[in-house]
Amino acid sequence: MSGKPILHYFNGRGRMESVRWLLAAAGVEFEEKLLKSAEDFDNLIKSGNLMYQQVPMVEIDGLNLVQTRAILKYIAAKYNLYGKDLKEKALIDMYVEGMRDLNEMIMHYPLCYPGEEEKNLNFILERATERFFPVYEKALKSHGKNYLVGNQMSWADIQLFEAILMVEELKSDILSAFPKLQEFKARMSKLPSIQKFLKPGSQRKEMDPMGLEEVKKIFKVDEDLFLKHMS
Numbered sequence: 001m002s003g004k005p006i007l008h009y010f011n012g013r014g015r016m017e018s019v020r021w022l023l024a025a026a027g028v029e030f031e032e033k034l035l036k037s038a039e040d041f042d043n044l045i046k047s048g049n050l051m052y053q054q055v056p057m058v059e060i061d062g063l064n065l066v067q068t069r070a071i072l073k074y075i076a077a078k079y080n081l082y083g084k085d086l087k088e089k090a091l092i093d094m095y096v097e098g099m100r101d102l103n104e105m106i107m108h109y110p111l112c113y114p115g116e117e118e119k120n121l122n123f124i125l126e127r128a129t130e131r132f133f134p135v136y137e138k139a140l141k142s143h144g145k146n147y148l149v150g151n152q153m154s155w156a157d158i159q160l161f162e163a164i165l166m167v168e169e170l171k172s173d174i175l176s177a178f179p180k181l182q183e184f185k186a187r188m189s190k191l192p193s194i195q196k197f198l199k200p201g202s203q204r205k206e207m208d209p210m211g212l213e214e215v216k217k218i219f220k221v222d223e224d225l226f227l228k229h230m231s
């Protein structure tokens, strides 16, 4: 065993991408076991290591961690990205949860009912520019520091950087009204661990590398139930 964390998921962003980002930004190397078929997923379930028969699952420090938030919290705490006291942790949680709300909308965007793409896209962009980004712009402006919480990089900054890149994929000039976020993005982009992850060929996933249909096959998704659940 290499001692590196092992990430179990399919070859796509989904719920695992923030975990990949957090590890990569912390400079932690990891391995991936990518599910390619329903059989792979069944075998993983049969191993008994998935508490809820769901992925993401991360093998780390002898644990089989599941539930995305639990995984992220563990990694943030382990690599000193989770603030110095309870108040900083609470602030980081509040920022992160906002970005995860935005992230969820973007994750579900390709799953919307046919014909509703434009409406959904406009909703995401409206939420990003009217609800979420102003919070982080204001925070950076008001304390004048390089990072959202305290004076060092935290989980909140990494989640924000990921969120900015994702929204920019939907609308490239989305930061035009947010000068502090533009500076933040430029600063974060220069960090060596982030530069490495941004390079082509890294373990960072593209928007839709494997295709929705294949993902549905792995999880044996019923189309109607799926759309209802996601809407």
Ligand SMILES: N[C@@H](CCC(=O)N[C@@H](CS)C(=O)NCC(=O)O)C(=O)O
Pocket: 014, 015, 053, 054, 055, 056, 066, 067, 068, 069, 219
């Ligand atoms: N609350 C869980 C949700 C996990 C989840 O829904 N995972 C999906 C893949 S992204 C899954 O394993 N689906 C198969 C199933 O639920 O049977 C988390 O945040 O990790």
